[in-house]
Amino acid sequence: MKSPMLFVAAVSLVACASQPHPFSTAAAEKLKGRQVATTFRHPPGFTVTKPDTNNAYTYALVGVAGAAVGTLVAQTELGADLRREFGIDDPALSLSRELTNQFQRKYGLRLAPQPLAIRDEDPKQITATYPASDLILDLKTNHWSLQRIGGKTNGYQLTYVAELRIIDAKFIHALDGKKGMVIAHGTCKQLSDATSDAPTYGEFLANGAERLKQALDRAARSCGENFRSKVLMANDRLTKSDGLD
Numbered sequence: 001m002k003s004p005m006l007f008v009a010a011v012s013l014v015a016c017a018s019q020p021h022p023f024s025t026a027a028a029e030k031l032k033g034r035q036v037a038t039t040f041r042h043p044p045g046f047t048v049t050k051p052d053t054n055n056a057y058t059y060a061l062v063g064v065a066g067a068a069v070g071t072l073v074a075q076t077e078l079g080a081d082l083r084r085e086f087g088i089d090d091p092a093l094s095l096s097r098e099l100t101n102q103f104q105r106k107y108g109l110r111l112a113p114q115p116l117a118i119r120d121e122d123p124k125q126i127t128a129t130y131p132a133s134d135l136i137l138d139l140k141t142n143h144w145s146l147q148r149i150g151g152k153t154n155g156y157q158l159t160y161v162a163e164l165r166i167i168d169a170k171f172i173h174a175l176d177g178k179k180g181m182v183i184a185h186g187t188c189k190q191l192s193d194a195t196s197d198a199p200t201y202g203e204f205l206a207n208g209a210e211r212l213k214q215a216l217d218r219a220a221r222s223c224g225e226n227f228r229s230k231v232l233m234a235n236d237r238l239t240k241s242d243g244l245d
Contacts, residue, residue: 037112046079127180155198
């Protein structure tokens with residue numbers, strides 16, 4: 001039987017997947033000289049499964065729904081403990097700065113002096129909170145977890161999911177007169193190898209969680225390449241009016 005957390009994670013990862021939506025060439029040509037700001041927010045909980053967790057017993061004891069919620073809370077708390085103990089940072093922070101700098105150079109933009117603290121996901125609400133904003137490069141971690149693969153192996157797998165949005169804070173919606181629209185968007189999902197020789201829990205955390213940090217770094221770099229090629233590069237097939245509400 002799969003653990004409740006594996007089931008919950010599978011559902012959330014499928015739900016966050018989307019087709020990349022890059023700029024149109026015509027829209028990209030109008031970016032020069034505009035100002036771009038980056039964002040930061042608290043990441044979701046880093047969920048980690050302890051070795052030898054008896055999820056079948058938990059199911060029988062409190063029921064499927066209660067077990068899933070309780071297990072998720074416990075795994076998030078364990079992830080928070082590991083982050084504090086080993087100094088594990090949210091990969092979105094450094095990746096956002098890197099992509100913003102590259103985005104700024106590519107399209108001849110000006111960098112905003114301060115990043116924006118995001119507490120609302122609606123582009124209109126973000127723009128209302130920061131009415132002086134122009135363009136916003138909004139990168140966030142959607143999900144990150146370290147879970148046992150299962151079967152006969154004791155190996156673990158890292159999952160990392162990130163989302164990138166470019167918000168035009170100057171765009172005005174005709175119906176309500178509010179500002180803010182997503183003009184480019186993409187989601188990236190990266191998983192470490194789930195083979196029979198995948199690192200164990202202890203191997204991921206050995207030497208100050210060196211392998212875990214390396215795996216997170218690789219995942220973030222892969223997502224960075226994905227976003228550069230599939231979101232930040234203009235696409236001739238799209239029209240000037242293309243955008244996402």
